[in-house]
Amino acid sequence: MDGLTQARRRMAEAGVPQRAIDVFGDFYAQLVGGATGLVHESDVDPLDGIDHASGVDIDPEDCRAAAAVTAVIKLNGGLGTSMGMDRAKSLLPVRPGRTFLDVIVGQVQHVRRELDVPLPLIFMNSFRTRDDTLAALARHPDLAVEGLPLDFVQNAEPKLRADDLTPVDWPADPDLEWCPPGHGDLYTALETSGILEALVAAGYRYVTVSNSDNLGASPDPAMMGWFASTGAPYAAEVCRRTPADVKGGHLVVRRSDGRLVLRETAQTPPEDAEAAADLTRHRYFHTNNLWFDLQQVKSTLEARDGILGLPLIRNTKTVDPTDPSSTPVIQIESAMGAAVEVFDGATAIEVDRARFLPVKTTNDLLLLRSDVYDVGDDGRVTAQVEPPLIDLDRRFYTTIGDFDARIPHPPSLVGARSLTVRGDWRFGADVMIEGDVTVGEDGDAPGAGGGIPAGTRLG
DSSP, X not given: XXXXXXXXXXXXXXXXXXXXXXXXXXXXXXXXXXXXXXXXXXXXXXXXXXXXXXXXXXXXXXXXXXXXXXXXXXXXXXXXXXXXOSSOGGGSEEETTEEHHHHHHHHHHHHHHHHTOOOOEEEEEOTTTHHHHHHHHXXXXXXXXXXXXXXXXXXXXXXXXXTTOXXXXXXXXXXXXXXXXXXXXXXXXXXXXXXXXXXXXXXXXXXXXEETTBTTOOOOHHXXXXXXXXXXXXXXXXXXXXXXXXXXXXXXXXXXXXXXXXXXXXXXXXXXXXXXXXXXXXXXXEEEEEXXXXXXXXXXHHHTTTOOOOOXXXXXXESSTTOTTSOEEEEEEOOGGGGGGTXXXXXXXXXXXXXXXXXXXXXXXXXXXXXXXXXXXXXXXXXXXXXXXXXXXXXXXSSXXXXXXXXXXXXXXXXXXXXXXXXXXXXXXXXXXXEEEEESOTTOOOGGGOEEOTTOEEO
């Protein structure tokens, strides 16, 4: 356990709150003890028999009453590294002059105006996203609710050497010695930042949480009214799985005690992979849209000395994620959705796919920027048609810089079923895609001169 002693010391010297250090210590003990966090198929049953949000019928005044004591939290710690970014993904434009952040703000302000409720909006940033995010939010001077901050910062922890579990040293870039502890840190960071106490003291009862890159998860008064009506301490939104969702986390029911449990892909044993991917058996995936009762979370954290006991996620990487030859490390992580198993009476509700529109790749971003989606004055993002399948050549469109240089004007996709791009192509303005279109062939790279002229119709 010498590695834990070193890690504790390093965290204390960096100013990490003691509660967060204690939580890290609990996970470290799990790691040393050989915990894998695996959820075996033989120990669980499928989730079944849950309600659909479309069947929820709550009196409008009850929805307004619930909205009056609800706060919105957006997870905003991601850097968009999968798209070559080094700042918050939420700073990307969705429409000219409107970023993810602007759309989120618009969604919240619309509900405030419609229902005359305060509806605080609070971002959980990382130490890498905070400054840029707060600078961008300065465009909205009326956003903050009196007595509450606009953000709090998730905790940081040392990356551990894979060979001896001591904190890694990386003098070339000491920042890379640290990592966030996964979004399961939400509960610890809420407590250690003082936000949890401040919300409860100000009379707020409920929180809705979602990722900032999922603009489908707009604050919905009907959902607020539903959650308040359940009396549940905690709820998760789930969607019907499709073949595209087999790698995502899904909820299962633990046979030993009947509790809901989140099983992430990394927690599925290899021998259970086929059963876990069976869409007829496990029909719902976890959207990472959550609801919880602030008072219940506060009392549970107090009773457990800040340690909820979330399952460990053991993430093996290299200290410099851009250099596969750098020192192998283990990052101790947890998922916020795993808290579903902590609370007695936790529940789930099925929602339409419209509440799950994450942007993880430039394929997703192209769809969101196109005419397939409408972004209303209320900030709601609505699909105009069934979204087509997008497959851009990863050699030329993976990073946001390459993508923006090649597709400065998103083509019309409202009439498309699929768009596949092979090679290095640049799209002019007002290009229209209809039906199933493939541009180029595998291995075809026309280079800087390869372009699709403005006004071209393909299909």
